[in-house]
Amino acid sequence: METITTDVAIIGAGGAGLRAAIALAETDPALRIALISKVYPMRSHTCAAEGGAAGVIKPDDSFDFHFHDTVGGGDWLSDQDCVEYFVNEAPKELLQLEHWGCPWNREADGSVAVRPFGGMKKQRTWFAADKSGFHILHTLFQTSLQFPSIVRYDEYFALDLLVDDGRCQGLTAMEMRSGQLRQFHAKAVIIAGGGAGRMFPFSTNGAIKTGDGMAMAYRAGAPLKDMEFIQYHPTGLPNTGSLLTEACRGEGGILVNKHGRRYLQDYGMGPETPVGQPQLKTMELGPRDRLSQAYWHELQKGNTVSTQWGECVLLDMRHLGAKKINERLPLVHELAESYLGVDIVKDPVPIRPVVHYMMGGISTNTRAATPLPGLFAAGECACVSLNGANRLGSNSLVELLVFGRSAALSAIEHIQGLPAANAAALNVGAEATQARIRELFSRSDGSESMSGLRKEMTDTMEKNVGIYRTEEGLKEGVAKIHELRERYRRVILTDRTNVFNTDLFQVLELGSMLDCAEAVTVGALARKESRGAHQRLDYPDRDDTNYLRHTMVYRQGAEPPRVDYLDVVITRSPPGVRDYSGDHK
Amino acid sequence: MSRNPLVREVSPTSWFFRHPRYLRYMSREITSIFVGAYCVLLVVAVQRLAAGREAWEGFLLALQGPASIAFHLLALVAAVYHAATWFNATQKAMPLQIGEEFLPGNVISGAHYVAWAVLSGGVLFLAGVI
Amino acid sequence: MPPAQPGTVSAADAAPHGGAVASPGRPGGSKERTVQLEVLRYNPDTDTEASFQRYAVVCPEEGVVLDALNEVKASVDPTLNYRWSCHMAVCGSCGMMINGEPKLACHAFLRDYAGVIRVEPLAHFPIERDLVTAPDDFMEKLKRVKPYLIPKESKPIDAGEYKQTPAQLMKFRQYSMCINCMLCYAACPEYGLTPRFIGPAALTLAHRYNQDSRDGGRKQRQEVAATHEGVWECTFVGACSEVCPAHVDPASALQQMKIASSVDWIVEHLIPGGNGS
Amino acid sequence: MAKSHKPVVWFPFAAGGTVIAFFIPVIVLLTLLAALGHVPPGLGYDSLRAFAGSSLGKPIIFGVVALSLWSSAHRLRCTCYDFGLRADTLVATVLYVAALAGSLLVAVYLLGMPAA
Ligand SMILES: Cc1cc2nc3c(=O)[nH]c(=O)nc-3n(C[C@H](O)[C@H](O)[C@H](O)COP(=O)(O)OP(=O)(O)OC[C@H]3O[C@@H](n4cnc5c(N)ncnc54)[C@H](O)[C@@H]3O)c2cc1C
Ligand code: SF4
Ligand code: F3S
């Protein structure tokens, strides 16, 4: 097996991975950087982000406001030292992007424009039309092209981390176009592999979001944190799951049920605001968890609209008028029109909540370090505990930047004066990967189809780990995922050839998702309270006495995982009431 | 065993049959044959004019005849097709931004068509046709 | 192994793989239809040339060609290979030839097709396997045009943003929308005939930065853009703009670059003291 | 990689394309009328000769013919390539020389027509 020796290896070339790579290259041009991604960088799912990125820039705003919005939005499960660091770094990172050419929307005077976003007290979301993530990703990718020290390994599928001497020292990956395995020996590894929304059948996430990075870390012994917090976005197209950005509501779109009632006022987010005059942090600009939960209640009450795509509520943007819609929400206009056949200028569009984002991930601290020395993580795959129990829209894109950079700086610090690697020991690890793949290719007793298992998994996740959860459902979910993990050992690889074998990659991705699903279900069952995106019908209240803590799930080989807890860092905002009524201060 | 990408050659002589838009492109390019030939005719015309009245009138007489009429019709079609594609293209090559907005492309090509009509009318007028 | 069998394979006669839909969750009963696909297959491990294979799958009426492929992969033939991710026409992965036209499979609506839909890998790129092509040439060219901001005057982050009016933004915004899907390369015959041509998308990105009020790097980019392999290889076929799913209009960018490059040349060669910046 | 000198040939091509678009159709129309036996008054020897002799007419005639010739020659060169004729240098030389020769002739003829 060919060995590639480098200083820092980065898994994932989305927003977080690219930001880390650039920070490494800028800080120390002599560093050798390997940027490994299973897709070409610009295909990474960061490109799908529409709404924008939050950072304090306007005079009426303050770091304090952003801090409190984030902590409250996260239902006090955020580590406040982390939030503090984040809100301070956010504008710098967004300005840095501006200096790299990101086409942010502008005010008439040439300064950067901001828009309102859910759960934010002030307008602080920077945006580039409704293609913000796309522009961020391409700006980063294009900027990265000027650094010769960033060596890209595009379409390399990362498989396992190499750990020796208690330190993460590299990884194995498969060159997808040849099917050849490679081992990367690195002094530090940064995982930026993105989320795992594909565990669910109905998701805004692209096909690549299968949690491989999380699973790799998990298998290597690093804990996954707060995995039970899965964000449902309230406004997804009911057939494809494509997202209609929160900016729809930020710009003034309203949500109504089948009686035409703006039902959010019935769920603590009233009183009703005048149509077309959205007010920050209330009604349609409440946080995502609350809005998605309100949909669920409407569904129970029979207030939803039955469509050929299932039960929906309506997002009405007609009053915005064609001009504003085309100026501010062109992508939304086009998506609804082409995929659903609804012209948002003329008709309200049916929508329903859709799995969107994972608050949880590889446990990291504010410096983006995992408990496993030499392993760093950033972006959606990491849980730095910025987002707590519910992420506010437009905080994630900035998180990629802030903690992507932070991971790079920490990695550089880590590699100073490290002893030389024991190549032979790493080789042993690499051979284990090779054996695993060989076994898959030569398996003769396979009896399970990949797509069959995958369907059972996604159905289980939707049924048992949805917006509202119960003890019974979660127990069933844990058992089912356990069963599927067992059966996964007998999955058949139909395609046993070498070149770009996506059957193989889908099998591997299913394995990753099952690892993540295990942590999600186990964590959810153990958390007997309702907080943010984790809502239990049997424990409807937040329980700060027992659960103001992060769930830490450790893998135990074939045994069920171990669940542990870690205290939340509270510095200056004691747990309070999340108030999204119009009367909030 | 592993990579062996398959390269599909593009036929240099028949590629334009692959898609109607390529045929449209080639017909635009082929106008140059007729326009070019007509330009040669213009060179001859200038020579005849310089050679004096008789030569010129002989030239005008020689223009008559079915072959010449056919050639003229072809050249006319080619020139008009060229003109239309050219005007439609100008909006791409020279977009006009006024404030934030770009002038819609059809306004630019529309202006060209108007100018074309005026100029052609002018020439016809000077030539005593209208 | 299934590839290269004559006749149509459908879910009914496929082996044990349970009938699962790979991607979009599809609640409720939307209208469905049987879609016939004819897909070009090639596997370097087993084939010396490419051949078509037929599939028939049931898909929702308002679906896209990508849904049909996903259905094939999930329930008929797991050995079929293609790229995709976002299913919303923004990641640029799923470019392929659909009935001879370069298209994003996730943006090719079944309602626009009747009869057998012919699916082939993107033209003008080597076929790695099935519908997967090798984009190395494009990636290399992208890098060559320096598609990143080369600031006119650099300033520290603390000094705040570069001011840019909405009008200045609009001047290049359209050209910044390129999703690198390479459909324009598959459409441009000049690229097919002369592969060293830098091509529409890469040049358009150069233009995007040239047009940016913050940028001062045009001169550097001209070293590539104003060469024979640059804009001058373009004969204004216009196919690039016709197929571009992001409405980038590369044809427009390239013609503007030709005019600007010509003006440069004149300044450089015909005006005493001109330096053709 | 050196910058291309293509602008030398491209600029006149673009200018010629514009000239062709605006003027050639109507000129063809005029000679078509002549071909049909209805010589337009403006194509009569006296008026045309006067125009060609004038200091306004000379450059106009020269401009229209020379630019149109050049533009056609350039486009024909590309067309040859598109048809698969790959001897581009040869094709270009032949066509450009022909266009230049045509223009030169027109200039000589025009200079031979002093104002009457
Ligand atoms: C539709 C949508 C809209 C959104 N809108 C917003 C918004 O408006 N504002 C906001 O703040 N957030 C938004 N988000 C969230 C945000 O976009 C994501 O959380 C963020 O982009 C994730 O970035 P990332 O860098 O962590 O991962 P990604 O961009 O997903 O990149 C993951 C990378 O990891 C690589 N990778 C994964 N597995 C492997 C492997 N096995 N081997 C090699 N490489 C691998 C992939 O190739 C890829 O390069 C949105 C998300 C979605 C889905
Ligand atoms: S210019 Fe258009 S067609 Fe070409 S790569 Fe970009 S988005 Fe795709
Ligand atoms: S199709 Fe090709 S030739 Fe030019 S205008 Fe577009 S690049």
Ligand code: FES
């Ligand atoms: S899947 Fe992303 S563009 Fe089609």
